[in-house]
Amino acid sequence: MGAKKLRLIGLFLILGLSILSFASASIIISQPNALYSLGDDLSFSVTIDSVKTGYLDVNLVCPGTVENIYQDVPSSTTIAITRQLIPAYIKTSNGDCHLAANYAEESALSQNFNINPN
DSSP: OOHHHHHHHHHHHHHHHHHHHHSOEEEEOOOOOEETTTTOOOEEEEEEEEEOOOOEEEEEEEETTEEEEEEESSSEEEEEEEOOOOOHHHHTTOEEEEEEEEEETTTEEOOOOOOOOO
């Protein structure tokens, strides 16, 4: 191979790695339990790559409903959150749900879990 070809391959490798670093998630939501009932505590953590300016919002997303269950300005890269699953916080949310976190133009979804209304 010629020097020109090697430089071109090197350039593509660098560009490819740069694109992958931009694609990596900067928000991670810990895995919730598979099943909850009304009245249970939903406890999870959100990990961010660095503290930036802005609010961390976490929404509970269920069929036909989206309820904000957390909003604050993070002071560390790991945020422990506990929210009691009662109508005052989640209204009528139940069924197959997930968490959606948004922070500094980044977003992440948790795995699905079920909230039993009984």
